[in-house]
Amino acid sequence: xxxxTSPMPLYFQIEEAIKLKIEKGEWVSGSMISSEREFAEAYExxxxxxxxxxxxxxxxxxxxxxxxxxxxxxxxxxxxxxxxLTSFTEDMRSRGYRPASKLVSFQTINANQRLAKVLDITExxxxxxxxxxxxxxxxxxxIETTFVPVDLIQLQEDHIKEGSLYSQVENxxxxxxxxxxxxxxxxxxxxxxxxxxxxxxxxxxxxERQTYLTxxxxxxxxxxxxxxxRYKFMIDMKR
Amino acid sequence: xxxxTSPMPLYFQIEEAIKLKIEKGEWVSGSMISSEREFAEAYExxxxxxxxxxxxxxxxxxxxxxxxxxxxxxxxxxxxxxxxLTSFTEDMRSRGYRPASKLVSFQTINANQRLAKVLDITExxxxxxxxxxxxxxxxxxxIETTFVPVDLIQLQEDHIKEGSLYSQVENxxxxxxxxxxxxxxxxxxxxxxxxxxxxxxxxxxxxERQTYLTxxxxxxxxxxxxxxxRYKFMIDMKR
DNA sequence: TTTTCTGACTGGTATAGACAACTAGTTATA
DNA sequence: TATAACTAGTTGTCTATACCAGTCAGAAAA
Numbered sequence: 137x138x139x140x141t142s143p144m145p146l147y148f149q150i151e152e153a154i155k156l157k158i159e160k161g162e163w164v165s166g167s168m169i170s171s172e173r174e175f176a177e178a179y180e181x182x183x184x185x186x187x188x189x190x191x192x193x194x195x196x197x198x199x200x201x202x203x204x205x206x207x208x209x210x211x212x213x214x215x216x217x218x219x220x221l222t223s224f225t226e227d228m229r230s231r232g233y234r235p236a237s238k239l240v241s242f243q244t245i246n247a248n249q250r251l252a253k254v255l256d257i258t259e260x261x262x263x264x265x266x267x268x269x270x271x272x273x274x275x276x277x278x279i280e281t282t283f284v285p286v287d288l289i290q291l292q293e294d295h296i297k298e299g300s301l302y303s304q305v306e307n308x309x310x311x312x313x314x315x316x317x318x319x320x321x322x323x324x325x326x327x328x329x330x331x332x333x334x335x336x337x338x339x340x341x342x343x344e345r346q347t348y349l350t351x352x353x354x355x356x357x358x359x360x361x362x363x364x365x366r367y368k369f370m371i372d373m374k375r
Numbered sequence: 376x377x378x379x380t381s382p383m384p385l386y387f388q389i390e391e392a393i394k395l396k397i398e399k400g401e402w403v404s405g406s407m408i409s410s411e412r413e414f415a416e417a418y419e420x421x422x423x424x425x426x427x428x429x430x431x432x433x434x435x436x437x438x439x440x441x442x443x444x445x446x447x448x449x450x451x452x453x454x455x456x457x458x459x460l461t462s463f464t465e466d467m468r469s470r471g472y473r474p475a476s477k478l479v480s481f482q483t484i485n486a487n488q489r490l491a492k493v494l495d496i497t498e499x500x501x502x503x504x505x506x507x508x509x510x511x512x513x514x515x516x517x518i519e520t521t522f523v524p525v526d527l528i529q530l531q532e533d534h535i536k537e538g539s540l541y542s543q544v545e546n547x548x549x550x551x552x553x554x555x556x557x558x559x560x561x562x563x564x565x566x567x568x569x570x571x572x573x574x575x576x577x578x579x580x581x582x583e584r585q586t587y588l589t590x591x592x593x594x595x596x597x598x599x600x601x602x603x604x605r606y607k608f609m610i611d612m613k614r
Numbered sequence: 615t616t617t618t619c620t621g622a623c624t625g626g627t628a629t630a631g632a633c634a635a636c637t638a639g640t641t642a643t644a
Numbered sequence: 645t646a647t648a649a650c651t652a653g654t655t656g657t658c659t660a661t662a663c664c665a666g667t668c669a670g671a672a673a674a
């Protein structure tokens with residue numbers, strides 16, 4: 137499986153071998169892979185060489201290390217990006233804006249009919265409602281509301297910051313399986329128009345995402361309203 | 376500068392020390408930093424420990440390695456993201472779409488008045504005009520037109536692919552200094568509406584970016600037209 | 615003068631080993 | 645029974661060394 141006479145670096149060959157097993161589904165999300173010493177022995181290379189291969193896969197998001205426990209197959213890359221602030225933050229940054237997020241409210245509410253159906257819970261079941269405003273250069277760009285069933289994971293207000301929902305999900309031993317997303321144009325309602333500082337009825341982009349765990353249970357419903365109105369501003373990105 | 380008794384890992388301390396010098400501007404973009412062996416001697420650590428620090432900074436985009444030459448301070452992160460397909464590709468991927476790009480045309484044209492002014496060249500001076508369609512799940516999402524002065528850098532049609540403009544700029548020894556960007560809502564003209572498969576007069580988002588080199592010379596003008604019309608589709612991201 | 619070679623530099627790959635820090639289960643102890 | 649100590653396993657950090665593979669300038673040869 138590993139060709140020591142090949143011009144390809146050993147760590148690269150090991151990397152490809154591991155990646156293949158993940159992509160073919162032989163090693164599923166959340167499962168532990170062999171320890172570094174086991175790989176080293178199996179491939180007859182040093183542990184540092186195995187570490188280099190694993191490091192690259194960790195950087196690429198294929199694997200996750202846990203000190204004292206082992207190395208685990210990550211949830212699929214795209215699913216990681218879907219969670220937390222990552223997508224908005226990276227999106228805005230890549231466009232040259234300074235992204236920020238402001239927590240508007242954090243509370244538990246009783247699920248209405250639609251929420252109950254989407255999250256696969258009974259009506260009036262408690263869910264967290266996390267409402268954030270996303271800013272780009274201090275200008276409100278979007279309202280994002282996340283709904284998570286209360287009995288699925290314990291959340292606290294001061295833990296709701298960048299990336300922490302996903303890490304809390306991971307620490308609780310849950311693994312994201314897949315997500316569905318919808319996107320459409322709409323018009324701003326009054327409450328939204330106030331927060332986004334646009335007139336009522338102005339065009340907005342509406343994005344909704346549902347995320348599911350490997351257990352089949354829905355994890356969250358994320359509802360985002362992006363302002364789609366006319367605006368123009370110049371930014372200087374001199375260092 | 377490096378505290379061997381600190382509980383902080385040595386490679387992390389070295390990492391922070393290098394990062395600080397870059398951020399304070401002591402080491403400017405494009406300049407070479409000390410060699411790995413020099414660092415090892417200066418900090419009295421092994422070369423592998425220095426490599427670990429540098430590796431992390433390379434992964435974070437602070438440094439660039441060139442075999443046989445040395446390690447160099449990268450252009451500022453945000454400026455890297457501005458170039459090539461990166462921003463569109465990452466943006467779309469983070470939203471769960473499959474991004475793609477199609478080269479529509481590649482030619483040299485004579486600069487009109489506005490182009491000449493923006494690119495700081497004389498009127499009728501030759502510029503490359505690179506026109507691409509950006510697709511998400513095979514649906515046209517945007518038209519991107521890039522203008523680069525011909526005498527600044529030599530481009531060939533088959534080299535125009537992901538990220539290659541930036542790497543060609545870097546290889547030619549140029550360093551991006553800063554960029555300005557404007558964003559506004561507009562309506563589709565006929566030619567655009569055909570490519571984007573929308574009706575003429577439909578709302579579009581217009582983004583324009585100007586990128587400048589450390590020499591003060593403008594590198595490029597990028598003109599993007601994003602479709603802003605009503606659309607909705609569902610995507611499944613099961614692995 | 616031009617070409618070729620050589621040597622000294624750079625980062626890239628790989629080894630073998632050591633000890634630290636953490637996790638989880640088992641065993642000994644109060 | 646409850647707690648503490650031990651133990652075997654994991655990844656994390658670090659060393660010292662070796663050789664490979666590009667790059668480039670200057671010396672040697674043509």
